Amino acid sequence: MAKKKGCLNPNCPSHEKRKMYDEAYIRCPDCGEILSYVCKGCYMKLPNGAKTLCVRCEEEKKDKRKLFRKNTGKAFAGAAAIAVVAIKKIVSK
Amino acid sequence: MEDNIIVLQGNKPENQENPEQPKELLFTALRVKMQQTEHAVEKIYSEIVKMVPSLMQIKEATKKGYRLVVDASERLLNDIETGKVKLSVEKDGKIVAQIREANGQYGGKLPIKKEVYAKGLDPVQMANAIQMMAMKEQLDAIEAQIQFIDQSVQDVLQGQQNDRIGLYYSGFALYLESQSVNDKSLKNTLVGQALRSLSESSYQLGLKMQSDIEYLAAGEYKKAKGKSVNLIDSRMDSINQSFGYIHQNFMLRAAIYCNEGELSSMSVVLNEYSRFINQTIKNNADLLSQCDKNDDGTDRGVWHSRKKLQLDTSEIYKKIAEQNKVIYLDFAKEA
Ligand SMILES: [Zn+2]
Ligand SMILES: [Zn+2]
Numbered sequence: 197m198a199k200k201k202g203c204l205n206p207n208c209p210s211h212e213k214r215k216m217y218d219e220a221y222i223r224c225p226d227c228g229e230i231l232s233y234v235c236k237g238c239y240m241k242l243p244n245g246a247k248t249l250c251v252r253c254e255e256e257k258k259d260k261r262k263l264f265r266k267n268t269g270k271a272f273a274g275a276a277a278i279a280v281v282a283i284k285k286i287v288s289k
Numbered sequence: 290m291e292d293n294i295i296v297l298q299g300n301k302p303e304n305q306e307n308p309e310q311p312k313e314l315l316f317t318a319l320r321v322k323m324q325q326t327e328h329a330v331e332k333i334y335s336e337i338v339k340m341v342p343s344l345m346q347i348k349e350a351t352k353k354g355y356r357l358v359v360d361a362s363e364r365l366l367n368d369i370e371t372g373k374v375k376l377s378v379e380k381d382g383k384i385v386a387q388i389r390e391a392n393g394q395y396g397g398k399l400p401i402k403k404e405v406y407a408k409g410l411d412p413v414q415m416a417n418a419i420q421m422m423a424m425k426e427q428l429d430a431i432e433a434q435i436q437f438i439d440q441s442v443q444d445v446l447q448g449q450q451n452d453r454i455g456l457y458y459s460g461f462a463l464y465l466e467s468q469s470v471n472d473k474s475l476k477n478t479l480v481g482q483a484l485r486s487l488s489e490s491s492y493q494l495g496l497k498m499q500s501d502i503e504y505l506a507a508g509e510y511k512k513a514k515g516k517s518v519n520l521i522d523s524r525m526d527s528i529n530q531s532f533g534y535i536h537q538n539f540m541l542r543a544a545i546y547c548n549e550g551e552l553s554s555m556s557v558v559l560n561e562y563s564r565f566i567n568q569t570i571k572n573n574a575d576l577l578s579q580c581d582k583n584d585d586g587t588d589r590g591v592w593h594s595r596k597k598l599q600l601d602t603s604e605i606y607k608k609i610a611e612q613n614k615v616i617y618l619d620f621a622k623e624a
Contacts (some may be wrong), residue, residue, distance in 0.1 A: 204587055206606075234586075242574050250586070251579035255510065255517040261487030261514040 197248045202234035203227060204241055214239045311437045311461075311540035312556055318547035319428055424552070431559065431600045438598055441591050442533040454534050456490030484545060486490065491538040495565060498531035502573050505580055525581050532595070535565065559600040566598050 200216040203224035208228040216239075217224075221231050233242045237253030249257065379398075460483045467479035501524045504510070510520035539562040546555035570577070575595040578584040582593045 204585075238582075240578070240584065241590070242579070243586075246575075246579075251505075251576065252518060252521055252582060254523060258511075259515050259518050 197236075198233050199233055199248050201231035202239055202241075203229055204232050206227040219230075310439075310443075311537045311544060314433060315435070315540045315544035315547065316432060318544045319432070322426075322547055322550075322552075323425065336469050424556075431509075434600060438536060438595055441594070442536045445529045445533045446537070454490070454494075454530075456486050456493065457534050457538055458488060460484070460486035461541060464541070476580055480545060480549065484542060487538050487542050491535055491542075494535050494538070495533045495569065498528055498535070499569060499597075501528045501531070502569065502577070506573065506576055521580050522582065525577075527579065527582070529591075532570075536562075539565075563598065564598065570596050 199219050201221055202214065202216055203210040203217060203226065205211050205227050208224060208227040208229065210224050210266065216236065217221065219232055219233075223229065224231055225228075233244060233246065234240060235242055235250040235253050236248050237256065238250060240250055242250060247254065360377060463479050463483035463486060465477050467483060470476045470479060505521065505524055505528075510517045510524070515519055543555045543558045543562075546552070546558060570592065574592045578590055578592040580585050581591055586593070588594065588597070
């Protein structure tokens, strides 16, 4: 995943709309301020060596993925049960 | 003595909605000290002005090796009018004056005579005044920094209550109690207990904060599948709370020492606060800001601004530790 930059000038429309720019951008197209690396999730300023997400957002993303797996797992189990019932019905016919 | 601490543990003061803020206590204490200082310096100043002719006599005497009682000459008096008198505290606590010679150098040290003290100048007060004047600039800078950090702390502390902070409130209560006591030795005992309680509380909160940070740094929250963010948030709440009380704690102890007139202890406390920041926060600021949902990661953000807190007490400490404390009294305007 590519790192993103953002504008940290609190008075800039780019900052307000949390606009993200590619790494290659140096300055903000709206206000001219030097862009910083920002978290793709919460737009907080990240240190230069950091990933695309801050620690908290990265965990949040993983948490959601885990919850999603859990839920879809349950959905599969449910579908399987229905299938079994259907097969039983067919067999009993 | 310990009983007092146990009894008071965990009880917030009654006036919880509008507590006397440690920061305010410290700032008030500093302001009072500064006013006393200015007053004392004015007194010293006016006494020195009166003394000048006799100082000149002593000067003559030391130069010539025998005591010569003369009136200061026109030329010498003129030197004083356009020059300065330097006051300093010697190692032994004696205060001496030095007069700047025509060549810009300060002449021999002239002891300030007993009669000056007899006129209501307290040597301790004078020494303190000299100390405070030397510290004034640094104190202003420190106030500004504390003011900034304090804002982020107050929000966190609203409505917090647990046993870890009991010692803090017991220290606070003991100190407030000491202020309403007239008996000097009882008062001292209470102040001592308050300080002990506060420093123990600060130590415990520091350990707790340290272990919370280590937990985050080691990524231990990852072990709970699907609940990592909850774990991060609850650790961050704990860290913010610990920091808040540690901040209050240092402010309160500095205020107590300032009120007690122990300025060097006050500077040690502020120094200790800076050291705590360096040891606990400085290297973890990036991690803490990324775990704190209220931090925007900028220099103005919660943790990077805390990281920068450096109460410049090394200067103060140096000045206090200096063998000679010096203030310059400008005679040019008055004479
Ligand atoms: Zn911008
Ligand atoms: Zn984020």
